[in-house]
Amino acid sequence: MRLNIVVCIKQVPHPEHFHEIKLDPESQTINRRGIPAILNPPDKHALEEALQLKERYGGTITAVSMGPPEASQIMEEAYALGVDRSILLCDPLFAGADTLATARALAIGIQRLGEVDLILCGTHSMDGATGQVGPQLAEILGFPFIGFVRKMEIQERGTVLAERTIERGYLKVEGSLPLVLSVTKEINTPRLPTVIGIMEATQKEIYTWDTKELGIDPALVGIEGSPTRVSGIFERRLSRKGELLQGDPEEVIRKAIKRLRELEALR
Amino acid sequence: MSSKNEIWIWAEQRQERIEPSSIELIEKGKELAELLSSSLAAVYIGGSGERIEELFEYGVPKVYLLHHPELVLYQGGPYSILFSRLVAKYQPQVILMSTTYLGLELAPRVAALTGAGLTAHCVDLFVERHKDGHILVQVVPGWGGNLMVKIVCPERRPQMATVKAGIFEKPQRRPGASGEVVSNPVRLDELDWRVKAIELIEEEEDRSLEEADVIVCGGWGVKGAGVMDDLQKLAETLKGAVAGTRPLVDAGLIAENQMIGISGKTVNPRLFISLGASGASHFTTGFLKSKVIFSIDQNPNAQIFEVSDLGIVGDLKKVLPVLVDELERYMQSRG
Ligand SMILES: Cc1cc2nc3c(=O)[nH]c(=O)nc-3n(C[C@H](O)[C@H](O)[C@H](O)COP(=O)(O)OP(=O)(O)OC[C@H]3O[C@@H](n4cnc5c(N)ncnc54)[C@H](O)[C@@H]3O)c2cc1C
Numbered sequence A: 001m002r003l004n005i006v007v008c009i010k011q012v013p014h015p016e017h018f019h020e021i022k023l024d025p026e027s028q029t030i031n032r033r034g035i036p037a038i039l040n041p042p043d044k045h046a047l048e049e050a051l052q053l054k055e056r057y058g059g060t061i062t063a064v065s066m067g068p069p070e071a072s073q074i075m076e077e078a079y080a081l082g083v084d085r086s087i088l089l090c091d092p093l094f095a096g097a098d099t100l101a102t103a104r105a106l107a108i109g110i111q112r113l114g115e116v117d118l119i120l121c122g123t124h125s126m127d128g129a130t131g132q133v134g135p136q137l138a139e140i141l142g143f144p145f146i147g148f149v150r151k152m153e154i155q156e157r158g159t160v161l162a163e164r165t166i167e168r169g170y171l172k173v174e175g176s177l178p179l180v181l182s183v184t185k186e187i188n189t190p191r192l193p194t195v196i197g198i199m200e201a202t203q204k205e206i207y208t209w210d211t212k213e214l215g216i217d218p219a220l221v222g223i224e225g226s227p228t229r230v231s232g233i234f235e236r237r238l239s240r241k242g243e244l245l246q247g248d249p250e251e252v253i254r255k256a257i258k259r260l261r262e263l264e265a266l267r
Numbered sequence B: 001m002s003s004k005n006e007i008w009i010w011a012e013q014r015q016e017r018i019e020p021s022s023i024e025l026i027e028k029g030k031e032l033a034e035l036l037s038s039s040l041a042a043v044y045i046g047g048s049g050e051r052i053e054e055l056f057e058y059g060v061p062k063v064y065l066l067h068h069p070e071l072v073l074y075q076g077g078p079y080s081i082l083f084s085r086l087v088a089k090y091q092p093q094v095i096l097m098s099t100t101y102l103g104l105e106l107a108p109r110v111a112a113l114t115g116a117g118l119t120a121h122c123v124d125l126f127v128e129r130h131k132d133g134h135i136l137v138q139v140v141p142g143w144g145g146n147l148m149v150k151i152v153c154p155e156r157r158p159q160m161a162t163v164k165a166g167i168f169e170k171p172q173r174r175p176g177a178s179g180e181v182v183s184n185p186v187r188l189d190e191l192d193w194r195v196k197a198i199e200l201i202e203e204e205e206d207r208s209l210e211e212a213d214v215i216v217c218g219g220w221g222v223k224g225a226g227v228m229d230d231l232q233k234l235a236e237t238l239k240g241a242v243a244g245t246r247p248l249v250d251a252g253l254i255a256e257n258q259m260i261g262i263s264g265k266t267v268n269p270r271l272f273i274s275l276g277a278s279g280a281s282h283f284t285t286g287f288l289k290s291k292v293i294f295s296i297d298q299n300p301n302a303q304i305f306e307v308s309d310l311g312i313v314g315d316l317k318k319v320l321p322v323l324v325d326e327l328e329r330y331m332q333s334r335g
């Protein structure tokens, strides 16, 4: 049984630089210029799962991302880890997409790949954290979906047994390929790229597809194709600000404890 | 009143018991219904619906009931289709689900099937005038300080949102209250069973954080100052629980299920102590309802002080050990 696997990966700002990201009050868009970016950590588990499945069953792995030209960095990283093909869906018309418009673009890109058995996603992107793209992609493609998979096993004839995390436990789920899954970080420990892998990756072609190449109606993607949009930003009014103490630690702490007792925070 | 344009909540069940996080949506749903001159209804998909009076008792006037023994466990394909058909038939204007593992899957699936706009992890919802009508405003934490972002869905209907669990309060229960049940037939052979849940396995859940009276929460500054041990000691002294911000979790110093914030837990203890955290709204959203918030940070302009009843500006390396000592003494003196 050979498996054709697609892994959806996203480039996100480095979490250590989150506080540098600013919402532009004028345009109400996120400004992440100049902020270091990385491969979305949850997606590493999706890549790792694909690599392990390929080792076991053979087949091909295609990494797909919708993102700006700079995202070619993570497409190269995917090559370094061992995927067979990296495809970046890249067009200014994709900008400003909400999750539905993102899922649509990914679906159209994936439909061009021919027969696909398994599509793997992370549980969430660190900068959006919605977890919506995977399930929406599945519905658009008409594939079944299992979310938050923490353990999986593929049996003969393409039957998949999975453990799906829920509150206070998990569901045992059975399905059959083709499938879209989102995998949690419990599922595996992602490998690091090898030096040879990294060297070879620079030689490999990153396929870049734009809306023309994909034959996508621009009205369906990007900000145009997004049902939701930002309508404004506001400062949350927090009138809680209390006393600020500063100075000699001993003295400050004594004052603080007294105040905490007054507030009945200490018993 | 017609059934069109209602406000819906998904009443998630587990073994036919309604999840508390769904009950939390009821008050907000009613408030929105009033503002949008509409009414609230719940959608219940399950095995029998034998306990749906609970929804009436918590104030839901109407329940759309879809039941079949094969639907006791959450079945992603069938639930998505059943829910979407209900949407097509009754055309609600707003649908709210809680950010449970299942809500986070069902909401996007229904949104994709119906073309609805969907916003994740909302911390507030309200209504604004828009063109010739009213529109739902969905609030999510934004970047930088206390900025909040308003998201709307101008054209497509319904407007869908998942609501961060723990943000809204559970309403009063009025035993004996009743309401309208709208039953819709379920035909199994029309549904998509390519994926099937076969068993629910219960596991013990760590609720020490939600139940703690005192929470000592570390931010990235704790790592920088190298005072993880003191943080632990402070928690022990106060018989409190340890928690952390995302960077501390990412660094592996705090367990994933001890994270506070929009992607972590929502807590409201008697005393919340924040150490070396800047106070990003993604984080502060998770503990704003604590009785008393006390924080320490070396940056006098840190946003965390805006949400604190008491703050100390100082280096944790110097301040924290003194705090631990003094509190130990204080606690001992209290016996
Ligand atoms: C979609 C999304 C969801 C998110 N969800 C969450 C979430 O659920 N929870 C969460 O926590 N974050 C979340 N984040 C991240 C959030 O935006 C912030 O990046 C994060 O909360 C910052 O953590 P911090 O305050 O510990 O670190 P920093 O912002 O780096 O702050 C460190 C603080 O420590 C202080 N400090 C440093 N050294 C010392 C010292 N020696 N003594 C005293 N003070 C010192 C500094 O002055 C500073 O204020 C999310 C982000 C996104 C984009």
Ligand SMILES: Nc1ncnc2c1ncn2[C@@H]1O[C@H](COP(=O)(O)O)[C@@H](O)[C@H]1O
Pocket: A008, A009, A010, A040, A042, A043, A046, A064, A065, A066, A067, A099, A102, A106, A120, A121, A122, A123, A124, A125, A126, A128, A129, A130, A131, A132, A133, A134
């Ligand atoms: N722009 C994108 N390109 C490729 N995959 C994506 C993109 N955005 C999200 N994903 C996938 O969807 C998952 C959930 O992301 P999100 O819905 O943004 O939280 C991620 O872990 C990725 O696997």
